[in-house]
Amino acid sequence: MTLLAVERMKLFTTRSPWWCAVLALAVTVGFAALMAGTASAESPITIAATQFGYGFGLMVVMVMAALAITTEYRFSTIRATFQAIPNRTAALLAKTTVVALLAAVIGEIAAFGSWGIATVIEPTADLAINTPFEWRAIAGIGAVYGFAAVIAVSVGVLVRHSAGAISVLLIWTSLLENLIMLIPRVGRDIHQWLPFNVAHQFVTGDPDPSARAIQDGPGLSDAVLSPWPALAYFAGFAVVLLVIALTVANKRDA
Incomplete structure (x- = not known):
């Protein structure tokens, strides 16, 4: 509990987490407001459409998570941390x-905030959260943000430089996973198992067939796993990457 309290104070006494949290909320809720404001009788606002901007908020949260560790390496405060707490793994x-946990909270606030603003803008729209798909599409955002933050911290530990870690994370999530599909013969098969594509399956997969077309929300995933196994796969990837990062951190100088 002492370590958690220390890390909480270190995180909340810097500006970047606050700015990133505000930006993530503004982007996701802003997109929901835009989707609701441009809805029409022919294309009504739906539960999935309210979460159209969750991917943009995810990128901001990953930047926040990477900065939380890379700034310690940049200003050498990580050395003081490791001197005070010799057990690097625990720290x-x-x-x-x-x-x-902060990333998960931001994800939940962003998701329900997006749904709430759409409800306010389009009070007559059918935005009741009834089906398992609709609950995953909103409440599941927090879980994806949380595990994505674990991945971002792990990359930060491995790279140690803010610009490098952020570049790796953003290029991978926004570019490389899609470019891999261009590899002849095996590209699409590989893409089905890439971590963020699989995480996207948890949010968008297995929609209620009686609901509106899911294409009005975030794009669909081509992952072969069903939603809950997809989340377990994403969580497993995050844990494996964290174990690798912890092993490297214990073997090299701070």
């Missing part, structure tokens, strides 16, 4: 836990 796990 880094505490930081990862605090950052992941």
